[in-house]
Amino acid sequence: MSIQNKKTLAAYQKVAKNYLASTKLANETYKENAIRAEKVVHDFIKETFKTIPKGSKVLEVGSADGKLAKYIQKLGYEITASDIADDFLKEIRKNGLEPIKFNILNDEFDKQYSIIFCWRVFVHFTKRDSLKALKRSYDSLNNNGIFIFNVINRECKKVDNEWVDFPDVYHLGKDRYFNYYSKEDLDKIIAKTNFKIIDSHNIIAENGIKWLVYVLKKENKMEINKELKNYIENNVLPEYEKNEKGHDINHIKDVIDRSFELVKENNLDVNPDMVYTIAAYHDIGHHIDSKTHEIISADMMFKDEELKKFFNDSERMIIKEAIEDHRASAKEDPRSIYGRIVSSADRNNKVELCLKRTYTYGKKLNPEATDEELFLRAHDVLTKKFGEDGYAKFYFKDAKYEQFLKDIRKLLKDKDKFIKTQKEYIEDLKKKGEI
Numbered sequence: 001m002s003i004q005n006k007k008t009l010a011a012y013q014k015v016a017k018n019y020l021a022s023t024k025l026a027n028e029t030y031k032e033n034a035i036r037a038e039k040v041v042h043d044f045i046k047e048t049f050k051t052i053p054k055g056s057k058v059l060e061v062g063s064a065d066g067k068l069a070k071y072i073q074k075l076g077y078e079i080t081a082s083d084i085a086d087d088f089l090k091e092i093r094k095n096g097l098e099p100i101k102f103n104i105l106n107d108e109f110d111k112q113y114s115i116i117f118c119w120r121v122f123v124h125f126t127k128r129d130s131l132k133a134l135k136r137s138y139d140s141l142n143n144n145g146i147f148i149f150n151v152i153n154r155e156c157k158k159v160d161n162e163w164v165d166f167p168d169v170y171h172l173g174k175d176r177y178f179n180y181y182s183k184e185d186l187d188k189i190i191a192k193t194n195f196k197i198i199d200s201h202n203i204i205a206e207n208g209i210k211w212l213v214y215v216l217k218k219e220n221k222m223e224i225n226k227e228l229k230n231y232i233e234n235n236v237l238p239e240y241e242k243n244e245k246g247h248d249i250n251h252i253k254d255v256i257d258r259s260f261e262l263v264k265e266n267n268l269d270v271n272p273d274m275v276y277t278i279a280a281y282h283d284i285g286h287h288i289d290s291k292t293h294e295i296i297s298a299d300m301m302f303k304d305e306e307l308k309k310f311f312n313d314s315e316r317m318i319i320k321e322a323i324e325d326h327r328a329s330a331k332e333d334p335r336s337i338y339g340r341i342v343s344s345a346d347r348n349n350k351v352e353l354c355l356k357r358t359y360t361y362g363k364k365l366n367p368e369a370t371d372e373e374l375f376l377r378a379h380d381v382l383t384k385k386f387g388e389d390g391y392a393k394f395y396f397k398d399a400k401y402e403q404f405l406k407d408i409r410k411l412l413k414d415k416d417k418f419i420k421t422q423k424e425y426i427e428d429l430k431k432k433g434e435i
Helices: 003-029 031-049 067-074 086-094 127-138 183-191 226-235 237-242 249-265 272-281 290-302 305-309 313-324 337-345 351-365 371-386 399-412 415-432
Strands: 057-061 078-083 113-118 141-152 161-164 176-179 195-204 210-218
Touching (some): 003 031, 003 086, 003 176, 031 067, 057 067, 067 078, 078 086, 127 141, 127 183, 141 195, 183 195, 183 210, 226 237, 226 272, 226 305, 249 272, 272 290, 272 313, 272 337, 305 313, 351 399, 371 399, 399 415
Parallel strands (some): 057 078, 057 113, 113 141
Antiparallel strands (some): 141 210, 161 176
């Protein structure tokens, strides 16, 4: 932490009461301006936060009176307000929140967050302080988490930085350090981190000051939480031994792999832990009742108390709905991108796999059926699903699936050839002991 920041923090510790009083006086004196300014910030927060599920954890750094933190809480997020000055912490408590005393440059983050919000904080940072704050915050954000901050654009100032105490209603009786940035300055600093710039724009305050606002995102590396993966591999995947071969562990592993292939190929903005969990649970209840297995599987996932360690209630609900929506025969389209991913990944993309799964599943439904009856059933089922007017839907670009559709439709057009092909393939699998 720079000497400039240390002195500024010491100043705020001494004059926090003056700051609160000055802000209150300014808001009363220029009431209409204050209302407009507040609306601009509220609209920005509401629009920017909408990409993050409600219930997610948010840290506000430098909360001052806590009013923005209170607004974020009303939007449905789990907010942690923070500041360094004791009088600010007291004021935040008056607004019904329990803040933490926190210095983003020195203190350890207490948990992982989906959003870190720093409004009018970086204005007191040197370039070195700004880089340090960004790097420290990156590791405390969840995958796809966002970091928001703003600074005063140097375009409005004739100096790069200064020690100043404003002489008007914002007079505090103590100089504070202000650093002014250009967009070029910040782009260079951010380039030294792993953040991706999602948005940068100017907001002009009522007093004419131009604030440069940045929204950054933690790049999603599609790394699955190791503890979550270990739990699912040891406690969930073994349950698939109860399913018939068409919906066994091999199928689940294939859907997991396909899900991440789709995410990568289509550059999808998703939480890898949620993608993995949805694929891992989507058929777990198939052995209980194949006709309603999507509802059973979703319910089994939602009742799994262990998953509360990894997901908040909003995320668990999205996972539940995605599992419910995964079947190709569903009348409605999936309710989220996660449902579209698992639904697409669950579609076969290999003709041989279709031939095997329709046979083994048909045999399970009717053990007394002859092979000829099962082959006829398979042709009927696959035609309804993958034919020119089939009900199976695919929601993403995928070269493998497009080629599969061409191949399966070509085979389905000649029923006799289809039956001959499936018969030869099934007989070969029987000889190998694979069915």
